[in-house]
Amino acid sequence: MNISIMNKLGKLFSLLFEKINHQIFLIRNSNLRKSDQIFTHLTTQEKRKLFELASKVEQGSYAVEIGSYLGASSCFIAAGLRDSSKLICIDTWENDAMSEGKRSTEREFDENTRTFRSKIIKVKGYSKEVVEEVYNITHTIDLLFIDGDHSYEGCKTDWDLYSPFLKSGGCVIFHDFGWAEGVKKVVEEDVKPKLKYFDSLPNMFWGYIK
Template sequence: MNTIKSAFNKINDYIINLLLRRNKFRDINKITTHLTIQEKYLLYKLSSKTTGIFVEIGSYIGASSCFISEGILTSKKQSKLYCIDTWENQAMTEGLKETYNQFISNTKQYKNIIIPIKDFSYNAIKYFIENNIKIDFLFIDGDHSYEGVKKDWDLYSPLLKPNSIVLFHDIGWAKGVERVINEEVKRNLKKHGSLPNLFWGWIKKVKIN
């Protein structure tokens, strides 16, 4: 059974690789990232089926932001993507460095979609509350500690609309992410799915429990 599953995954990866060689993906697929090819394509597909306000916590140098933005372009809807990051690499293994200019360069073709917010997520929340902005698509990929993930969920989940989608990256190794999903997130979802390192689900109610 494992052999069959492994063979299927290889075929699936091969097909996705072919898709990512299309012109619209060619340049953004070269951006350095920890995303797998399956995760890149999933971000694209889910965002292409969503309309409204997108929020990404932890954008690094823009690979995930580009795949989400490409999905928004495909949808032909008037959506916006807020990218929240300090762009000082606090959460990255290679250590502190300024990455904002690299992010802007990598995402320049989506400048009419992306709105960067250069701050910590716990400060950026004020902007959304003050402007009464509700969220249709929330991708949490910032501070991976339990405390950091829970704070992001506690702050941003009340802004999620019914039927909105929430995603968490690095579930495969970050125990804090996995714990928040199991303890706080799943009970608020009507359905969910996962890859080895990415979790997503659809919110079933307005009030988050």
Template sequence: MNLRKALQKIFKIIALRKIRNSKYNQIVTHLTEDEKLVLYNLSKKLENGMVMVEVGSYLGASACFLAWGCSKKTNIFYCIDTWENDSMTEGKRDTYNEFIFNTKDFKDLIKPLRGNSVDVAKTFQGEINLLFIDGDHSYESCLQDWVSWEPFLDRNAIVVFHDIGWAEGVQRVVQEKIVPIAKKEKQLPNLYWAWI
């Protein structure tokens, strides 16, 4: 192993320890520690004044890692969800107050927009620098999320999709819509991201 790879491995171990020991790691989520680290690092690399949008925020774990990464900047972060667990396996329940409690450290950065992603997009204005789609994983819903939010993406924006490892709808949207326009792609077993 060369020195560069050894240093990268050491830095990753240190970063994962930071993730593992953070209070945000206690929030119930389907994200792995590696996925949390990717979200943290992607947002950390954003410049000041950039805009992030998350479709499907659930209890706020992914929102916390994205917000934590850019918390020292003047960025804006819109979290979109019905917070009614419409497509969660645990059943329908209102999770909005849990989201607000879990993300309270970032209340100046996070702007929750409660509603269906497609409906919220109809009134959205501005450009997006990082879009994270983790809503309903059916092909139709994932495609609607993409089609609704893609027009707002700034040039060289980053798009992230969770659950690509098992959700056929997500896989299909990524293959049909993202891969053909991606300038650069990366993937973990269950997380895909690309610069477009």
């Protein structure tokens, strides 16, 4: 058997294994079956990782998501959080950073996240403009998911403004780490030096604050 065929078979088995793994996850977390159908740029592996990282957050804590789009990531984070914890979702819901162009997505977000409404606090606006509003909700957070403006300036602003909220041992996650050079630059220069542990998937990075 030549190397090309072996590589193709390897990829096929990997895809099959991932599909089976995700279906097992959905059987165990049936409240996410509908959420799994929401359009998103997340892979199935990334969805499960968000759930896993959120499940490690302490009872009664807060998580913050910058860039919620249609709510897929919000659902997987909220599902992972314990019942008394809350997820603050920050977005304009005007599709500002999406390639499909500007349109209102707030109604879709509300519908898609209905199952987890009791855990979600919406903060509408640009992340750099709503810091005080978030501060009025909580002074500290245990998890920060940055998936908003992928430019270097935008990503660094989000990190600079919201990382002070993170507790020691808190978790920070960046999406599109694999292709967005601005995100990668912020992670390498500003984020990694402040972490005691970090790991990644091809397009997602996470770590824990010292």
